[in-house]
Structure formats: structure tokens, C-alpha cells
Amino acid sequence: MSERQKMILVGALATLGVLAYFLIPSTQPLAQVAAVLVGVFAAAGVFLTSEKGRGSIVFVREAVAEAGKVVWPSRKEVVQTTGVIMLMVSVIAIFLWMVDFGLLWLVQLIMRQES
Incomplete structure (x- = not known):
């Protein structure tokens, strides 16, 4: 059986x-769940x-072998990195809020002068 025929059979079985x-x-x-499982497992087998x-x-x-080679960070490193990220997000959020507030004030000032 050719590869193309196998892929068509896989699709047909799942369908x-x-x-x-x-x-x-x-x-x-x-019975409904069993029918789907039989179709999916048959398709997976092919x-x-x-x-x-x-x-x-x-x-x-x-991929599993490569994941085993990864040097995973310790709990302490993860907590520290998470803290730094949360701090930076907070700083950037406050900065953006201040810029937004300043631009709103500027627009309102311009609108008052024109009216």
C-alpha cells in the first residue's frame, strides 16, 4: 500500500x-464514544x-531525549525570575498609565482652548 493510500485510509477511518x-x-x-475511539485508534494504527x-x-x-538534556532552573531561580518579571511589568504598566494620563490631559487642554 502506498503512502498516499495510507493517508487516505487514515482520514477515512477517523471520519x-x-x-x-x-x-x-x-x-x-x-457506544458513541466507543465508535469515535475505535475510529481514532484504527487511524492511529495505520x-x-x-x-x-x-x-x-x-x-x-x-524530543524526549533532548528534554532530558535540558538544565532546568531551580525553584529559587524560577521564583526570582518571576519576581523580576512581575516588577518590570508593573513598572511598565505604571509608565504607560502616566503617559496615557499625560496625553489625556494634553488633549483636554487643547480642546478647552479651542472652545
């Missing part, structure tokens, strides 16, 4: 699962046998 959800009466919610699926598995494995 059939969703279609089955709507065809099953709403009085049977477990996808994982394709070249793109195998590439995705390799990508996820490499």
Missing part, C-alpha cells in the same frame, strides 16, 4: 469514527505504519 458517533442514537453515549508515522515516532523519541 468514519466521527460519522458513526452521529449515526448512533444519543441514548447510547458509551498512521504509525506509514513513513510519516515512523518519522513522528523518531521525532518524539528525540
